[in-house]
Amino acid sequence: MNLRCLSCQRTYPQDTYRWRCECGGVFELEGTPGFAQDKIKTDDISLWRYRAMLPVNYEEGIISLGEGLTPLVETQVYGTNIHCKLEFLAPTGSFKDRGTAVLINVLKRMGVKRVVEDSSGNAGASLAAYAARSGIEAEIYVPAYASPNKLAQIAVYGAKLVKVEGPRERASQAAQEAAAQGAYYASHYYNPFTLEGLKTIAYEIWEQLGGRAPDNLVLPVGHGTLLLGDYRGFNDLLSVGLIEKLPRLFAVQAEPCAPLYEAYQRELDDAFPIEKNETVAEGISIAQPVRGRQILAAVRETGGTVLAVSDEETLRARDELARRGLYVEPTSAVAIAALPQLRDLIKDEELTVVPLTGSGLKS
Ligand SMILES: [Zn+2]
Numbered sequence: 001m002n003l004r005c006l007s008c009q010r011t012y013p014q015d016t017y018r019w020r021c022e023c024g025g026v027f028e029l030e031g032t033p034g035f036a037q038d039k040i041k042t043d044d045i046s047l048w049r050y051r052a053m054l055p056v057n058y059e060e061g062i063i064s065l066g067e068g069l070t071p072l073v074e075t076q077v078y079g080t081n082i083h084c085k086l087e088f089l090a091p092t093g094s095f096k097d098r099g100t101a102v103l104i105n106v107l108k109r110m111g112v113k114r115v116v117e118d119s120s121g122n123a124g125a126s127l128a129a130y131a132a133r134s135g136i137e138a139e140i141y142v143p144a145y146a147s148p149n150k151l152a153q154i155a156v157y158g159a160k161l162v163k164v165e166g167p168r169e170r171a172s173q174a175a176q177e178a179a180a181q182g183a184y185y186a187s188h189y190y191n192p193f194t195l196e197g198l199k200t201i202a203y204e205i206w207e208q209l210g211g212r213a214p215d216n217l218v219l220p221v222g223h224g225t226l227l228l229g230d231y232r233g234f235n236d237l238l239s240v241g242l243i244e245k246l247p248r249l250f251a252v253q254a255e256p257c258a259p260l261y262e263a264y265q266r267e268l269d270d271a272f273p274i275e276k277n278e279t280v281a282e283g284i285s286i287a288q289p290v291r292g293r294q295i296l297a298a299v300r301e302t303g304g305t306v307l308a309v310s311d312e313e314t315l316r317a318r319d320e321l322a323r324r325g326l327y328v329e330p331t332s333a334v335a336i337a338a339l340p341q342l343r344d345l346i347k348d349e350e351l352t353v354v355p356l357t358g359s360g361l362k363s
Contacts, residue, residue: 001055003027003192006294014055015110019176019185026290029055029192035203035236045069047098047200053236055196056105063108063134065091067101068200072208072353075324077317078339080346083214085205085355088328092129092153093359094122095226098201099194103186104130106193112136115186118175120168120282121150122358123188128159139183141175143168147282149362167276168285189223189290198229199236205353206237213243215350218342220334220357221251221260221306222284224295230355231298247353249304250345251295252338254281254314259288260295264306269293280311283331283358305345309337318360327360 002011003018007025012018020026032055039052047068051057071086087095100123107115114137117127124140131138138159142151143166155161164171179185188194206213213234219227227249237243253261257276263269271292279285289295299306309317314330317337321328335354339346346352 001029001031004030014106017184019179019187019190026190027192029196032196033057035240035242037240037242040207047101047197047204050200050203053203054102054200055193056102056109063105063130064101065097065129065133067091067097069204072205073326075326077320077324077336078343080339080343080352081348082218082339083209083351083353084326085201085353086326087201087355087357088332088359092122092126093362094126095198095201095355095357096123096126096188097130099188099197099225099229100126100130102197103191103193104134104136107136107184107186108134112184114139114183116141116175116178116183117186117188118142118171119188120285121146121154121362122283124159125150125153125157127186127188128154128157131159132157138186139178141171141178143171145282147363153362167287169287189225194225195229195232198225199233201226201355202230202233202237206234206243209351211242212351213237213245214247214353216250216304216342216346216352217247218250218252218335218338218352218354220281220284220331221253221289221295222286223289224251224260224291226355226357227251227298228291228294231302246302249299249302250338250342251299251304251306252334253306253308254279254284254334255308255310257281257285257287258308259286260292261306261308263292263296264299269296271296280314280330281334283329284334307338307341309334309341313337321356322360326356328356329358329360329363332357
């Protein structure tokens, strides 16, 4: 397995401390095993049932908090039947644990002693927990405006918490400066191992639906790691003939910060940096997604679209979902808020999955 730059195609060994290519391009992991139905460890009730398909294929000593295998629950919101994938039941309360679990195992084997990361909350909490579990030291750079609950969660796991004033991007710069001093930059959006972990959500959906892909996936998108993980996972299933086509990917952004929506509207191949405004969907408040080109290509290839919803619609959708017993943070509710806009695109008989990404208890 190698890391390949998506811009210039240069390759690097998978144990490099580099977090992007010399040319500035982002990495993808190449040479991964792909999906093999007969290699699922059916007695393992976690995402490690797919270990033969992950870059962590060993039996003993896997670092885990029991992540993966989240329930798939049917409900109806705004007249649309959906299957909700309850990712907020993950060990730290968000879908990020899938990516972090795989990444931390890779890093432990590499002998990494110290990691840095920047996050608006969920990714930082996830890394802090798995760092604690593995004995790796973690330092998390967060925007000072992040939710106090999330900051408290990061701190209680024992990670060093560094609050950075100013926009989200300042926290990224601070983490990257710390990485230049010798720490491993465990960025959930630059690092290709996190996408490997996230692809398992597609495998699970396929198993839980009795060996089929949904027609549609509706997802909140900031840096787009969940969307790209799903895309990767369903592609693995497609390439071995276990599904006939990819689900349509519907990427939902928050109107106050919607660079991918802007780019999609203008029929561009990549997002351009935008002036963003505050939004209740803080987890996807990303002015310049580093994998924008990949996200837009995946959406177009699958026949999906990019949508944007207002904060008002998001909060109403959060409440609608809570009235059905499902309590998520506002960032997760943007996907539900987009359902009325999709009414003409999604037929009654179609199967639609919405991953519910983060717990309402965090917000
Ligand atoms: Zn490059």
